[in-house]
Amino acid sequence: MTIPRAVRQPGQAPDEAARRAPGGPLQLPRGRASRRLAVLTFHDVDDAAVFRAQLDRLRRTASPVSLGEVEAAVRGGAPLPPHAVLVSFELGHRTAATTALPALAACGVPAVAFVVAGLVDTEQPYWWNEAEYLVEQGGWARGLSSRPQGLPGGPGRAGGVAAALAALPDPDRRRSLQELRVTARRQAPGTPQLTSADLLALRDAGVVLGNHSLGHARLDSCDDYVVREEVQGGHHRLARLTGEEPRAFAYPDGVFDGRAEPLLRGLGYSSAFLTDGALFDLRGASGGRPDPLRISRLQVNTGTPRGLFDGVLSGWNPAARRLRGAVAV
Template sequence: MPTTDRTAGGRRNIDALLRRSPLQPVFRARAARRLAVLAYHGVDDPAAFRAQMERLARTARPVGPDEVARAAEHRRPLPARSVLVTFDDGDRTVLTEALPVLARLGIPAAAYVITDLIGTDQPYWWTEAAHLVRHGARAEPLHGLGPTAAVRRLKDLADPERRRALAELRTTATRQAPRQRQLSRADLHTLADAGVAIGSHTASHPCLDRCADADLDAQLLGAHERLARWMGRPPTTFAYPNGNYDPRADRVLRTLGYRTGFLFDHRHAELAPAHRLRISRLRVNSHTGRDRFDTILSGLHPAVHRLRGGR
């Protein structure tokens, strides 16, 4: 059996053991008094995603970002078992795969988009970087690193250095990254008209805590102004790229009138979040298996993840 298959099988066995653990009912009862904000990206397994959403429709109380904002602003807790579905980056599968399911089940959601990519065929910078490294690209800060480690290192660099390293990768790779069709402005309206709130995920998705003041302001203001112009109203919900919170961004977002801001920290949130621009989210994928999905919703998986030193 290949190593990757054995690893995946081991993880499935652990997920099954966790779901059947005597701790699971305890965590599930506690989770009923917490807000679960699910942080997806694309939908690469439509059947599994449909099963996940059908489960939420049966057992949870789906809410939208405006309901979360009102609960935070008025300090009035949301109903028990509230869950908010979110998508980062604006992958087209949110439109083609997720939206039909969400609309059929009446589940509200939020999609956080990278405005520089709207209407283009540019790949995400991190998928581009991984592709370039796989095809022989070199950059001094990434010496000796494979694709995954190189992307992790790029996220840790000061943003000007990240951009220089990307430029170097592009000039040294034997093959450029394939193009990737992104959402259009019309697609954003289709999503919004069907109950998916369109939020900001910055202009180009840098890690904000690695940006200089002027660059941070430009990322937030540029994305905000574009979305306000495209949608006919300013966005009021935001997701931090890579989940990297920055107090400077918090101040700018408050000035711009944002009502909610979301992390990527694999934790439950409060039913009336005390820090409305720093709300926790749970990491999940469309291909997350049933056992792990259950323990993510209960909070048992996040707790074990933290005990193992996960971020």
């Protein structure tokens, strides 16, 4: 199954009738809209009907673009159309293949899926979900006992333990997680992850597969060796699984780390993505070219209110403006 692209000429704006239709996007000046890219990133697509409705609205009111078009525009090639939107998926949730892919194919919307390569073909839960479960089962760790009490749920309690662990240096995070496993009454249940077959299905359908590290360790908490293992290890395993070397990277937790840049450039990456809740300005700093290894993204899901979703498609920046009175799609 290959995702058919919606017919659109380079630089063509969304259909004018759709732009005037009730429920269409709020309009911005053309120049402002044409220089901003909205990169939407979904985690778990847990409602197929709502996701399909979101894609339908995207096609009617914005311009879905591919990763290749984005990379070309960032290099100074053909400009993106007004209200350009790139759809992405993160963490490697299986719903990218089982739920999202049929909707993408039906709507002709291109996408990129960022994969935690070390989790493919496993049932290993995400470490933050595992930590929360273990704490609920009475698990404790010395590295969490002295964490400040300002975190949701408090240190060592469900709701705050993931944030507390994320704030630790990576060796301490790994050690604390292992202590939670030893001291908890029960181990966390498995989480079916993307399989090798899922990856090939996504690739064959035209979804670009990107590297989201080997084990999703937050890079700014890692030493140089682990940063290299997370970036290069994820790259090489994904290449072995798919037969293609990834060219796009998503920073774990969306947090940039400068040590990754030379590694990514050395591996031939064309783009890398943050998760900073902002639109990406294609003008770059001081009107120059933007940095292809620091492309902004917005996190959305099937529960994102329709008003906010439409605002993003129209070029509103959620980091700068809050929408009120929104209703679900």
